[in-house]
Amino acid sequence: MFNDGQLQRYSRQLLMSDFDIAGQEKLQAARVLIVGLGGLGSPAALYLGAAGVGCLLLADGDAVELSNLQRQIAHAESDVGSNKAHSAAHSVKALNHEVQVEVLDKYLQASDLPSLLARVDLVVDASDNYPIRFALNRACIDAAVPLVSAAAVRGEGQLSVFDPVRGGPCYRCLYPDDSSDTALSCSQSGVLAPVVGVFGSLLAMEAVKVLSGYGEPLCGSLLLLDLKTMDCRKLTLPPRENCPDCGHLHA
Template identity: 45%
Template structure:
């Protein structure tokens, strides 16, 4: 590991060689290499995380390039996981990048979550979000969750590795509340960039232990008004995902 590469981390109060080494030994599972996953993956690789497991079963489309800054024109038509892995390896050869080009389900998803130190939900549908949350509850892994649409973004951290806190499903109960997609609604390009960057901040703090994570709250960003709000999250004792676990 090059000390020079991480000199601006090592100059930070609270971030020494031990924190950088902890980061180097850590694995992040990133589900979704799109508008949120692009900045999250770029920052995690640049920061020197040990391993990134990148799961995305989609291919790069020309409409992705307006916000998915991990990809270039030459990637259009290529599988996202593989294209992402190529760019991330070029950015930092210290980081092992494992692309997963199929949809992780059930036992495979749980196994991938178990191998991770932190999980980032960069997806855009409730079905995958609930399944990923359930796997993180079961495996007791910290989950960093982000979303962005139109001019709005949101971020939440669920420390499911610790007892007593809420999970994603405590917050969102009904699968009927279909998560709206960027396809029909549009999204201002940098909005997922803002949220994906915040996801990287939280994941880096969890993986390195350099600062406490911002868990137990939902952060809402309104890009029209440049307005930030925070809501405190409470665990729902009747939650179908974590109610029986804690």
Template identity: 50%
Template sequence: MHDSLNDEELLRYSRQILLSQIDIDGQLRLKNSRALIVGLGGLGSPVALYLAAAGVGELHLADFDTVDLTNLQRQIAHDTASIGQSKVDSMRARLLAINPHLALQAHRTALDVDSMAAAVAAVDLVLDCSDNFGTREAVNAACVAAGKPLVSGAAIRLEGQLSVFDPRQPTSPCYHCLYGHGSEAELTCSEAGVVGPLVGLVGSLQALEALKLLAGFGEPLVGRLLLIDALGSRFRELRVKRDPACAVCGPHP
């Protein structure tokens, strides 16, 4: 645990420290925080870039995929030179170029039940930036079991969603409370398409929610689902309640 910020850190994060809601104490909390980012694509790119720049001390990066030419329209952490490279390695180089003080942990293979549980247990907060329902369900189950807050984002076509699930709060729903068993007709961006700035917007909001939770300021999106209509530039918020019979966070998981 770090108990102070050095002179370079005070300067690097000075614009953040100026905020009374963060100040030096909040910045120190960020320095001592660990976050797991599951998925380093369209959502994971702005999430990782902003958390690294903001001074979150340790980032755990999870993605088994490699950079493809079709990714570059929206996955802004990667570039043409990194095509064919592991997304974890591409992201690692980008983040250290922004902030050499970072500690980084790499997960380059798909996480199974045991490795997911270990990865979640090793951090303070998890950001789900994946693109499929199965991974989201697995991440949620691990977060509920470990009592770790989960910042969940999704974007497809011209629509985005964002919420925070915090099992430390007795009234907080989990991902399964909201989405149940998912949809048999679930589409991915490779099938349905997506506009780049939309995933950038959702990912940036995920990073903001993570900073609020880790530094301890503001009102996180717990019990609320933010819906984004990129076509009409409209935001809508729905209240989400915990399902008392939920198969994941209920009394009989």
């Protein structure tokens, strides 16, 4: 049941007949882990908090730097030097005090994941390095937790939802070589501010869809969006039978 304040706060979502109270209740009951509170994780955390996700676990070991403020909108000038998970938690709480926020102010290791994932319904991968992305993928498969993942650099990005336990590929089906370090990073290649805003918002959108049952989550597809030209492609992404992480699910 929602009180009067909540009915007002979420009224624009409750007005949608295909979302309604049932969708809002599912968001309120949900627990989401967001890994990385940078350019992608900032809008993802703010939108999921604003939309009424019941509990957010925010994980980042990094401190806010001046060069982050151009795009990492959960952090303000006064946060420079502070841990990003703490800073983002403060921003989410300022937006919606009813969201339960748990701060994990460290870089997650693979060994941290099983106990964490046992407590969440969905993981948002907004991290910026391959080792944690592959570790998250494996741990999400083991825990049967859906993984919403995006990456963005320069003027373009990509987005997908990985949930191989319920069908479709995993992250490693897309990147078979888990020793790869060829990813372009924003610190090396640059990125325009709104680009991470778009993909961080898309992360939140896919998370809302998976959690509430609204629409069709991007499982089994990879969205490629070039914001420089507005070219948009949606590729079908089949699971790889010999995938070392999820192949056992497709045998």
